[in-house]
Amino acid sequence: MTEFKPKIIAFLCSWCSYAGADKAGGQKLRYPANILVVRVMCTGRVDPRFVLKAFREGADGVMVLGCHTGDCHYRNGNMKAMKRMRLLSRMLPQFGIVKERLMFNRVSGGESELFQKLATEMTENITLMGPLKIEGFVKTEGAL
Amino acid sequence: MSKPKVAVIWNASCGGCDESLVDIEDKIIDLADKVDFVLWPCAMDFKYNDVAAMKDGEIDITLVNGGIQNSGQEKIVKLLREKSKIIVAYGSCAWLGGVPSLINLKNKKDSFAVNYLDCPSVINPGKKVPMAKSMADGYELELPEIFDTLYTLDDVIDVDYYLPGCPPMPAMIINALGELLGGKLPPKGTILSPDISLCLSCSRNGTKPDRMVMGEIQRIHEIIADPDQCFLNQDVLCMGPATRDGCGYPCITGNMPCTGCMGPMKNQDQGAKMISALGGIIDGYDEEAVDRILDGIPDPAGTFYRYSTAASYLGRRREKNR
Ligand code: SF4
Numbered sequence: 527m528t529e530f531k532p533k534i535i536a537f538l539c540s541w542c543s544y545a546g547a548d549k550a551g552g553q554k555l556r557y558p559a560n561i562l563v564v565r566v567m568c569t570g571r572v573d574p575r576f577v578l579k580a581f582r583e584g585a586d587g588v589m590v591l592g593c594h595t596g597d598c599h600y601r602n603g604n605m606k607a608m609k610r611m612r613l614l615s616r617m618l619p620q621f622g623i624v625k626e627r628l629m630f631n632r633v634s635g636g637e638s639e640l641f642q643k644l645a646t647e648m649t650e651n652i653t654l655m656g657p658l659k660i661e662g663f664v665k666t667e668g669a670l
Numbered sequence: 671m672s673k674p675k676v677a678v679i680w681n682a683s684c685g686g687c688d689e690s691l692v693d694i695e696d697k698i699i700d701l702a703d704k705v706d707f708v709l710w711p712c713a714m715d716f717k718y719n720d721v722a723a724m725k726d727g728e729i730d731i732t733l734v735n736g737g738i739q740n741s742g743q744e745k746i747v748k749l750l751r752e753k754s755k756i757i758v759a760y761g762s763c764a765w766l767g768g769v770p771s772l773i774n775l776k777n778k779k780d781s782f783a784v785n786y787l788d789c790p791s792v793i794n795p796g797k798k799v800p801m802a803k804s805m806a807d808g809y810e811l812e813l814p815e816i817f818d819t820l821y822t823l824d825d826v827i828d829v830d831y832y833l834p835g836c837p838p839m840p841a842m843i844i845n846a847l848g849e850l851l852g853g854k855l856p857p858k859g860t861i862l863s864p865d866i867s868l869c870l871s872c873s874r875n876g877t878k879p880d881r882m883v884m885g886e887i888q889r890i891h892e893i894i895a896d897p898d899q900c901f902l903n904q905d906v907l908c909m910g911p912a913t914r915d916g917c918g919y920p921c922i923t924g925n926m927p928c929t930g931c932m933g934p935m936k937n938q939d940q941g942a943k944m945i946s947a948l949g950g951i952i953d954g955y956d957e958e959a960v961d962r963i964l965d966g967i968p969d970p971a972g973t974f975y976r977y978s979t980a981a982s983y984l985g986r987r988r989e990k991n992r
């Protein structure tokens with residue numbers, strides 16, 4: 527069996543976590559290459575639908591990283607995101623997806639090491655959990 | 671000129687959709703005058719063999735209600751697809767899976783256990799559950815095979831139009847039948863109700879404050895609901911923001927919050943949409959405070975996808991992934 531390399535989609539706020547990830551790159555901090563970054567203007571832009579769609583189309587884990595509380599450039603986009611992701615992670619287990627497959631956290635532009643740590647931890651956790659195995663719609667997967 | 675031929679069929683549904691056709695009152699008599707019903711198991715006595723003997727495309731309109739949950743239903747809708755010019759997914763079950771598709775959060779084994787074995791009011795010493803093949807008095811009996819997953823109609827056959835609602839409201843039915851029988855055909859794939867959220871037509875929409883905040887979530891029976899205020903503003907979940915318009919909000923008029931029976935707007939996932947809306951108005955500054963409020967939604971999937979689990983982005987519970 528080939529080694530399982532998880533696919534993790536990370537929605538990063540352009541103002542903070544994306545800058546943090548960028549800095550991590552600039553400092554040549556190593557973090558796993560499984561993290562596929564989607565840059566968004568604010569975590570408030572991350573519709574729960576994006577997360578579900580990521581899972582449906584093959585992601586084994588999803589990260590949503592935003593500004594620290596009080597630092598959101600659009601005032602409270604990160605608060606909305608926190609609430610949405612918290613509610614969403616209560617629902618995912620009902621569909622058989624353990625809630626740890628979705629991470630919400632906060633990383634500022636300077637915290638390159640924190641980004642490295644979260645990305646590494648997430649990859650390790652998801653690797654232990656194994657692949658999610660959702661491929662396409664019920665229609666294409668089912669018995670019919 | 672011969673009258674248009676119409677068929678009505680039910681699958682995994684409660685019978686409410688058939689009932690709703692009769693509920694269009696005297697218009698049903700007009701309808702019965704204008705068309706020839708060639709199949710309607712709930713109301714008239716026709717045989718599937720009669721349908722099988724028809725020419726392809728001979729039926730003008732077939733109204734299919736209910737999702738597809740067993741091989742018998744699969745067979746008959748496939749047959750009706752061949753014999754019909756137009757297939758309408760009638761009601762939210764055919765369109766989205768409906769309430770029965772909540773079974774997709776479990777599986778066949780769990781549902782058999784609840785319904786035939788563990789239910790306190792069931793006496794079943796032989797521990798019998800439905801089987802596709804069984805023996806009785808030396809005869810082999812065959813029943814349709816029940817699937818593990820409930821499918822939407824368009825998971826199984828090509829569908830021309832969708833009529834939302836649980837069940838569809840009389841005005842919508844009359845409108846839709848008028849259009850389809852009058853030959854005024856909308857583009858294929860049209861969902862026959864406005865593609866905007868229910869809030870936009872709701873009489874209480876104007877009472878929403880500029881900054882709405884839900885400090886807790888209460889069930890409707892726990893409060894004395896104000897008859898004019900938006901339910902969300904009364905800390906009661908209302909699916910209006912994530913639900914398609916077109917029903918005329920009878921529930922709100924009856925002072926009950928919307929549970930979402932008209933389904934989502936185009937290309938939306940009803941649960942994701944509702945989570946998105948709630949994230950914007952739930953109070954609380956830190957995780958603990960937010961969690962306390964969210965404890966008021968003990969069954970998020972069942973609340974947000976009450977009528978649309980089979981058509982949701984995730985579609986069903988996946989057993990294999992931990
Ligand atoms: S949330 Fe409900 S009560 Fe409030 S405006 Fe929307 S449909 Fe009406």
Ligand code: SF4
Pocket residue numbers: 836868913914917918919920921922927928929930931932933
């Ligand atoms: S108010 Fe909501 S639950 Fe009631 S009929 Fe309309 S969409 Fe359905």
Ligand code: FES
Pocket residue numbers: 539540541542567568569570592593597598599600601602603604
């Ligand atoms: S701007 Fe960074 S989370 Fe809103």
